[in-house]
Amino acid sequence: MAGRRRRGGALLRAKLAASRAIGAASRASGRGGGTTLPGRVLLRLAPDAIAQLGAGLDRGTTIVSATNGKTTTAGMIAAVLAAEGRQPVHNRAGSNMTWGVATALLEQHGHEGLFEVDEAWLPRVTEQLEPSLIVLGNLFRDQLDRYGEMEALADDWAKTVTARSGRTAFALNADDPLIADLGRDADEHPREGVLYFGIDDDSQALPELQHAFDAKHCRRCGHPYAYERAFVGHLGHYSCPHCGAERPRPDVAATKIELRGMDGSLSTIRTPAGEIELALPLPGLYNVYNALAAVTASLRLGVAPERIAAALGQMRAAFGRVETIEVGGVAVSILLIKNPAGANEVLRTLRLEAEKEPIDLWVALNDRIADGRDVSWVWDADFELLAGVVRRVVCAGTRAPEMALRLKYAGWPTDRIEVVPGIEASLDRAAAGAERRLFALPTYTALLELRKLLAGRGLAKEFWQ
Amino acid sequence: MELRVLSLYPEQMNIYADRGNIVFLQRRCEWRGIGFSHSGAGPGDPVDPAAHDLFYIGGGQDRDQRMVAADMVTSKREALAAAVDDGAALLAVCGGYQLLGHSYQLDDEKLPGLGLADLETVREPGPRLIGNIAIEAELGSGPRLLAGFENHGGRTYLGSGARPLGRVVEGRGNNGRDGYEGVHRDNLIGTYLHGPLLPKNAWLADHLITLALERRYGARPQLEPLDDAFENAAHESARAAAGV
Structure with missing residues (x-):
């Protein structure tokens, strides 16, 4: 050997x-991590x-x-x-x-x-x-x-x-x-x-x-x-x-x-x-x-x-696993969701937060390969935990309408659910409507898009830095 | 009025979030003032064919499916056959669909089936059939589109006495070859559109509710229309994902 x-x-x-x-060239071109x-x-x-x-x-x-x-x-x-x-x-x-x-x-x-x-x-x-x-x-x-x-x-x-x-x-x-x-x-x-x-x-x-x-x-x-x-x-x-x-x-x-x-x-x-x-x-x-x-x-x-x-x-959160970033005067806390068990834990944590005051949410459901093409899993996650304690939610991502439907059947009032598929437009809409604080729940590739968007605005580092 | 639903092996056959179908049926009944009762029948539990009007079985992992196949033919076959013959609705999805037929050849083992539909399933070499799917289904009121997701290693072949649920528009269907998807006999439906297919296709959920209530109360009920803006958007989204 x-x-x-x-x-x-x-x-x-x-x-x-x-x-x-090749790595150096790829980064210099700004096209990817x-x-x-x-x-x-x-x-x-x-x-x-x-x-x-x-x-x-x-x-x-x-x-x-x-x-x-x-x-x-x-x-x-x-x-x-x-x-x-x-x-x-x-x-x-x-x-x-x-x-x-x-x-x-x-x-x-x-x-x-x-x-x-x-x-x-x-x-x-x-x-x-x-x-x-x-x-x-x-x-x-x-x-x-x-x-x-x-x-x-x-x-x-x-x-x-x-x-x-x-x-x-x-x-x-x-x-x-x-x-x-x-x-x-x-x-x-x-x-x-x-x-x-x-x-x-x-x-x-x-x-x-x-x-x-x-x-x-x-x-x-x-x-x-x-x-x-x-x-x-x-x-x-x-x-x-x-x-x-x-x-x-x-x-x-x-x-x-x-x-x-x-x-x-x-x-x-x-x-x-x-x-x-x-x-x-x-x-x-x-x-x-x-x-x-x-x-x-x-x-x-x-x-x-x-x-x-x-x-x-002294630990700081790993990329996208609970970070807080300021967007237009609103503190946006990012919590990755990608499968029922992980999402349930995020929902449990938010439930504790919501016991203090109703919360504002942005949920982005993508179905790209790295997310899993199958979005069935949202029906296994207990979104029912937050029924009645969400002030407003904006659903985004490639399968946004299916996310919204899941929330309706979890007992969330439909007049508090909005669908805006684009990542940027939906995030701005959610941040503009949020009281003080917004919880952002993206799937994996939606997180990458979000991160790129925030980096483009100088609000966060690109994830490879 | 009350919709009476029995889930078969809910602990074992639930791998693709099958509970979404039950939640969906429940809410749509509640919003119309229709009662809803739901129970489960697990391994060894007997089934009373007259006590429920809609039977549901979902998908499971290989190990669970083996156990369920063996148990189902001994503890539930006759009751389910009697219920279907008497007009009860049965929705079998993915692994549950495979168990409706005569048998399922899974590697070296031949799992017994319920024999409620003339079909056989074989685990053939080659990749699993995975992806978004859209089919054109015919349930007596003209062709309508069903959209969903399939993920199965088994290939299902219908016998001469069986009718498919529909024709594949996009996706793979029963076996990726003959262009058919699922099975349909009386009020029994089997399909590879797995997990929460009802939320993606509210019309099928209402169709099943109608069939089940008709069996219980004699006359076909006119279901009160609901505000289905979210449901229609979700259906469109699932269709678009399948490229239709």
Whole structure:
């Protein structure tokens, strides 16, 4: 391997230079972020470039994957490492398929790697990067037209984990049975090097199980799980009454959580290295899960617990995952929605806000490939939670009329629902009509459009900067 | 008057937000002052063919579909056949549609079907059929357009005794070859337009409500018209997505 790399060194260097030049040209032209194009070119020229460049990360590589929260979790780990003076090679713009990973490897230099990786690409990227740590957060129903069924995805992940077992450490969510089971081998023995995280504060349980409930059957024997409580979607405390498989006891656990609406949360977290108090400036229980994943990973990466808490307390939101930007005198808070489980958590957070005063909303539903072409999922998200507490909503995006219809059937009065498909016109309309504050809920590509629009007005940075 | 709906395997067969159909039916009844009752029948639960007038079954993951197929033929086949023969409406979507036929060949396994429609489904090699779809359906009052989204690995072939629900205008339909989509017999409808297809096609929702009330109360009711501006816009949006 090393010999081959030396012999091919000059050629690879030429390919790297060509690919970098394309990235620079792409950014200079102002036509795109350049967060994927150089990687695409590189992988065309040198299909094994990820393995070759990844082998240079001599202090180890961390991979983060999940349906929801991977950008935020990776951003949290990056913030912790940065506070330690460590600058990992990191695909921080959220471009998380092979070409995004390749672009980061091409354009950054360092001794350790930190990559968020798309669920479907995890097996392939893992094979090439040979990570020292894999962090797996959750699997929810998402873009079934692109990912297929969750059970099939979980099967692929199980093969990857089995292949890496003994060589890679894992940080796994104990509360997601699809993830937790990956930490046990075929004989149900715990694998080496697995740390579990989870929520141990029962007062945070949902009053009832949600509609989009994704892990119904025991991964071991196929019988339905019994849930004592659920916190987010199917994340919770469960066991199989048939074969006895149960939630592992988490090594890192939030034992006491106080949610403070959009302001974030306050948690007591038990770790093997002692207890910490975490004041997290990101809202919602879903971000507590992201923080637990980041704390577990950071411990594994050798950071002391109190230093982790301090770094996360200073954390800024990852791109589009809860940012506030001023538009025409109105504070616009952006919250990405992309699937039922994630949207439900955003709706729960907004419900807390709306208990203070009615809220103004902008919801943008796109159906481009990166959103999932199928917009059926909006009927699985509990928009009913905000019925009666929304002053006004403007629906935008390529499927705006279907969003508006969903809200009508969630019990929102139709005279408070407006449809303005264009991103710019609709945002201005929503901001002009908002009292003081506007909550913007875009799907992924609508977020990219929004970000570009705001950057064009000098209100936000382009996301690749 | 009351619309009585039974969801079959709501815990298992709900993968594409099938509950949207139920919410849609419920609201449209409530706004017209029509009562609405909804219950579910899961694995092992018996079905009383006289207790409900609209039966619904949605789509599920392979594992769930296997379990449901085995359970349905033992615990529910006869009751559902009796209900359909007696004029009850049945809407079967996606995975549920596949189970209406004689069988579903899923990889090495042949799942049994309800035998309520003369069709067979086979998981063939080749890509899943995924995308926006529009069909021209014929339900007795002239051709009308249905728009939605399909996502299925199985290919369905109708027997000589079966009529399709409609003709594919854009999309793939039953098998991507013969240009047909779905199945239609008496008040039974099977279709690959999955998940919340009723919200995208309010006329079909009202058609099902009408059929179900007619079975219960004898005479065909005239449903009070609703302000369907949002519904019509959503239908247009789904049609446009399919390129129609």
